[in-house]
Amino acid sequence: MTRPAIIDRAAALIPPFAQAERPPPRTLTAFLAWCLAGAWPILAVATVIAVISGTFDILAAILLGRVIDASLASGPEAVFSENALLFLGIAAFLLILRPLVFGTFSILQSIVLQANLTPLVLSRLHRWTLGQSVTFFDNDFAGRIAQKQMQTSRAVTEIAVEGINTVIFALAAFTSATLLLITIDWRVALILAIWLAGYLWFITWFLPRIRVRSAARAGARAAVSGQVVDTITNMRTVKLFANAEHEDAAAINSMRTYRDRIIEFGTMATLFRVLLTVIASLLPVLLTGSVLLLWQAGMATPGDIAAVGTVSLRISQMTGWVSFALMGIYANVGEAEDGMKTLTPRPSITDADDAKPLEINASRIAFRNLRFTYGREEGGIEHIDLTIEPGEKIGLVGASGAGKSTLVSLLLRLYDPEEGRVEIDGQDIRHVTQDSLRAAIGMVTQETAMFNRTARDNIRYGRRDATDAEVITAAERAEAHDFITGLRDHRDNAGYDAFLGERGVKLSGGQRQRIALARAILKDAPILVLDEATSALDSEVEAVIQTALDTVMEDKTVIAIAHRLSTIARMDRIVVLDDGRIAEQGSHDDLLARNGLYARYWQRQSGGFLTTEAAE
Template identity: 65%
Template sequence: MKLGDMIDAFRPAEGPPPQTLGAFMAWTLSGAWPALWLATFLSVLAGMLEAGTAWILGRVIDSAGASGPEAYFDGSNTATLVLAVAFFLIARPLLFGLSSASNAIIVQPNVNPLVLSRLNRWTLGQSVRFFDEDFAGRIAQKQMQCARAVTDVASDAINVVAFALASLAGSLALLASINGIMTVVFAAWLVLYFLLIAMFLPRIRKLAAGRAGARAMVSGQIVDTITNIKTVKLFAHADHEDRAALGALGHFRERALEFGQLSAQFRFWLMMLAGLLPVILIGGTLLLWQRGSATQGDIVAAGAVAIRIAQMTGWVSMSLMAVYASLGEVEDGMRTLTPRIRIEDAPEAADLVVPRGQIEFDQVSFAYGRETGGIENITLTIAPGEKLGIVGASGAGKSTLVSLLLRLYKGESGQIRIDGQDIDGVTQESLRRQIGMVTQETAMFNRSARDNILYGRPDATEEELIAAAEKAEAHEFILKLKDHKGREGYAAHLGERGVKLSGGQRQRIALARAILKDAPILVLDEATSALDSEVEASIQTALHRVMEGKTVLAIAHRLSTLSEMDRIIVLDAGRIAEVGTHDALLAKGGLYAKFWERQSGGFIRAEAAE
């Protein structure tokens, strides 16, 4: 096994992430502990060498003092010199090199992707409501921030904390070999040092969490603005967005200043305490030497230990402050990412099998946790291969009905069955594999046209891909695409959310994706309402192709697109108000007929339901 493969960087974690800091850290690092303990052991060995360095210097000085300059190299000191050379040229470089390699090759390159993959996997499993209630940029920032902070904590705990504790333990042993009084003095200094840390670091952790939250809000604000940049420009609101960004940045600056002020205070008292150590250790050893209780080598050893620990004190304390700051960021990320706003599959959930495509809504109600809104007591059976139109004013419950079918939300009462199978008892992945969907706001990734179409079925062949594009009447315009990097045709990237394409082109890509998926159930959610009549007419043939042989639910404000549906339901305030064919509903003279009479340019106006 290669050194860098000691941690499986993409190993899934068991169970959900805990919501207490210690347990959460253990969850993020589970499976990596053997490698982390090895790296810690090597760091401890390297730390103990610090005291060994001072001890060997002391022995060399003592042997030089005993032999004098004339007789030093006469052979009596060979063992001491060989030991010193072997220590400095073999043992020390080897152990420090192994310790560095374990951290740089085993820990840091693997812990970050391990943690980030686990957080991302958990976040992807959250329900739509989780994403509805937060900034996309803030969620992404929290994932990246938390993974980096966990990596920093693990790395610094090994490279700094374990190393420093081993150095302090070795220093205590060295001073004990010189004189017990010096050991007591050093122990008293350590008590003061740890008291200082205990006083400052919890406050640092708290301020670091606040700073991390403020930083994430800046990212969320900026990403939100950039995501909607066309709206910003169309409404000439650059100044407004600038003020919003400055407000978030101002809050972040205040939190950063609080953190910086506390950090400066900590640094001052730390350096004061660090400066005290060489004074008391070297001064004390000089007094012992004066009384004949210490050698010149002991003075050198105590001085080397004192200066090294004084230097290390600043480095270790700043690292500890960084560790506590990172723990604050981990805690902040944990609070954002771990709440269980998700729809879980039942333990015994099976894959959905759809031989026919019949859909049944049985007294289904859902109001998004509120008293009103959504849908109420919907009972509806859609026959296999039936094409059902769904009509209603904004807020009538059309999209809620479809979202419940896809289990993007969990119904509050009632059952939805597909070919007799309760969708709550099947896996969400298998459910959504059996349902194709084309929406008004077509989802495009900033990837190639090929990748966007293959999202419908990633294992499709090139021939199947092109056939789907041809059926969607997308093949010809795709061949003419060219992006800013010179990639052409199916390799050309479409820009974020497909901004480089017209509305009609995006719809054709979405239709090609749905054709390639070839699911037995198809949902068209306002699939053509964003297009003008001429563009809509040009893709009607593609729409008919994608609907062939499938059970179809088609939501539309443009009623002309529903005239060929087998049946139409009219939703009003979350209930089914009317059911029938286009002609029958017109003849009835009810809500549908009013919608038809009052539509403007083929669309239902908002006031039509009043």
């Protein structure tokens, strides 16, 4: 169905994916302003329309009073002849002007604001989250982070939309009602003012308490999502270890906490609703009764009674609507604040203000007096001085915990060293952009990362502008083409169009590693890191892959980590790490002749793998 052009033009008034110009603040008001930056002109227009709409509601009651007074004054015979212009004006107001204003208000609410604010806020939060350091994701549930993004964007949108739709509209209506009552008698307006003061006290006492309980409920709900997603993500492990009962108990415990928070919130909300009904019902009694007394004393007209009665009923009804909306706004404020605390920490790794793209000349890597212990007194690496010449192939060897992966993480700048520096072609990597650094490094790890996308998309992730032919060539070189052509998913997509499942669960470990190798081959970066790149392959496939790797490693600076020492024996140099320090280095033959730690590793291997006990 084709949308009217006016709808598309209205929807385009706010750019839905505009980038934020600064990091998100960590105070609530500033955070909300950051989220909504770029939408403020339209929010201001919507506010003006809300004021007009709120005024029109009261104006309609005034006009009703005028109709009654004019009708009584003219009598049945002359009511239309003497008041034709008045009645035509009122009809034009009710049938043309009022629908036009309310229609405009509805378009702003439903099409301009609702359709754009959520994606605007969500895209900003998602971009900021993408810039977080690896430790941010290591310390939280993936499901919880995603839940917080969605929760916060929805909450901010509701705060803005309901704030205009309810608060501004209601303020305009209350102000107009007060002015109407003043024209009748200041004492009636005073009654409204006293009632309003009591109503505001009631709101200010209840809503902060509702906000606190809402935040607690939101946190408990996110914890349930995180727990459930964590279990589902690792369902294969749950099945293998027969721990379904344990996971069920953990989920039930999270759900029990969530249920308790819901009950606490519901108890406060119920008390709020009951007392509100009493307060709202009091207003028509007070206002209509006072105007009846004034009419009895000859100080008010029947039209005044009708106008005040209509206004008091409208405000009474509005009181419930406004209060529930405010309760929702406060609940959303609590959820937005909770999301702000989760999503806005500053990344531990950031580009320097003067960071420039990395310039690759020869791909020389230098670790200079490097120390990193993850903030602890022990562990990590100490006093690493190592230079890897352009095109040199280095093998890193050491027992678990020796510091091999730490060294690679520092090269990729997933962490910053506590002492020393890492250089590539003489450039301190802390002074280059992270994207350019990682674009220059191809990596294949033991824990291969797969998206629940097609085989083609997973390989093309190495170089997104690669052609289909280049993707297939990379897969052939990684010995992945044959099994890829036999893939078929549950949607009946086949071959390179088949989806691999979340984290590549539909593939074997060896198949995932070959996809990852194809991705690295396609990337063709000048520096290559292989972290147990063939550990999931059987010997026959590894032999074939090794030939492909030899070709891929040509003219590249290579760092290879392996427990299977046979895979790195042909490297130009082998560096042996022990307890975070370089214990020895040299060629395979040199290290065997030295009869040191590497020689003991080689001798004590069982089935070609380096065991932790070999370090002892």
